[in-house]
Amino acid sequence: MELVATPQHPLFAARISGIDIRCPVSPAQCREIVRLMDRYAVCAIGHDGPPTNEEQIAFSVLLGPMDRGRSPKIEGTGIRIPHNEIVDQSNLDQDGVIYEEGDRRLLFKRANRLWHTDMSFRQVRATYSLLSAHVVPSAGGNTEFVDMRAVYDALPESTRSRLDGLVAEHSYWYSRSLGGGPAPTDAERASRPPARHALVHVCPGSGRKSLYIASHISGIVGWREDEACALIDELMAFATQPRFIYSHDWRVGDVVIWDNLATIHRATPFDDTRYRRDMRRTTCRERLVHS
Numbered sequence: 001m002e003l004v005a006t007p008q009h010p011l012f013a014a015r016i017s018g019i020d021i022r023c024p025v026s027p028a029q030c031r032e033i034v035r036l037m038d039r040y041a042v043c044a045i046g047h048d049g050p051p052t053n054e055e056q057i058a059f060s061v062l063l064g065p066m067d068r069g070r071s072p073k074i075e076g077t078g079i080r081i082p083h084n085e086i087v088d089q090s091n092l093d094q095d096g097v098i099y100e101e102g103d104r105r106l107l108f109k110r111a112n113r114l115w116h117t118d119m120s121f122r123q124v125r126a127t128y129s130l131l132s133a134h135v136v137p138s139a140g141g142n143t144e145f146v147d148m149r150a151v152y153d154a155l156p157e158s159t160r161s162r163l164d165g166l167v168a169e170h171s172y173w174y175s176r177s178l179g180g181g182p183a184p185t186d187a188e189r190a191s192r193p194p195a196r197h198a199l200v201h202v203c204p205g206s207g208r209k210s211l212y213i214a215s216h217i218s219g220i221v222g223w224r225e226d227e228a229c230a231l232i233d234e235l236m237a238f239a240t241q242p243r244f245i246y247s248h249d250w251r252v253g254d255v256v257i258w259d260n261l262a263t264i265h266r267a268t269p270f271d272d273t274r275y276r277r278d279m280r281r282t283t284c285r286e287r288l289v290h291s
């Protein structure tokens with residue numbers, strides 16, 4: 001069956017039909033998905049039910065070296081999903097019970113409401129993220145995306161030339177504190193040291209230049225902190241104008257793939273101490289990392 005892409009936004013993002021990731025996917029279908037990802041950067045594939053953890057992992061591994069490192073736990077908590085490849089993006093504890101207001105895990109997760117790209121705080125960056133929807137709230141909880149290649153194309157030439165050669169430092173804990181989370185413990189801080197990346201890079205698949213910024217950015221190498229903050233704030237304000245944003249309204253069974261090297265995204269609020277939201281992420285990386 002042929003894959004068909006239906007664009008969801010004038011600049012990027014498509015809904016893909018003609019494939020079920022819960023079934024074995026052929027190499028030709030895989031190549032087609034990569035081609036569509038290079039074009040659209042965000043691809044949503046609908047199903048009549050979510051993939052199992054095993055099915056999601058089996059599909060993700062076809063798209064690149066997978067992140068298999070168990071995300072460092074927030075101290076004193078248990079694990080709901082026993083697969084190292086899956087990041088639990090729900091608001092549920094190890095027993096499937098909704099976090100209570102004030103729970104450190106919930107406070108840290110709310111930082112996902114800041115614009116970011118996944119794992120930019122790692123030196124070996126994330127390429128694709130795949131998020132599956134198992135339970136969605138009746139209202140709210142969309143994920144918003146921006147194509148940073150389109151943003152780069154739209155930047156004034158004077159701004160683009162200011163970005164040449166700049167390198168930013170990305171810190172997981174910086175964005176957690178911006179998001180209102182509690183201070184990390186020393187062990188938590190040591191578990192995720194910062195990483196450095198060019199502010200502008202060329203996406204390998206499309207060959208297009210992209211702006212690589214995120215709320216994880218804690219500074220620009222060689223710059224004063226206030227000047228770095230001002231530049232990142234200016235770029236983020238430009239990038240997140242409504243004309244650039246695609247908002248994905250989740251349906252149970254959706255699997256959305258996004259290219260972290262070409263996009264930024266954020267979670268939008270919902271009543272997270274009342275409604276369940278069960279989302280599961282797998283992540284591909286630039287190269288295999290043994291952790």
Ligand SMILES: [Fe+2]
Pocket residue numbers: 112116117118265
């Ligand atoms: Fe994310």
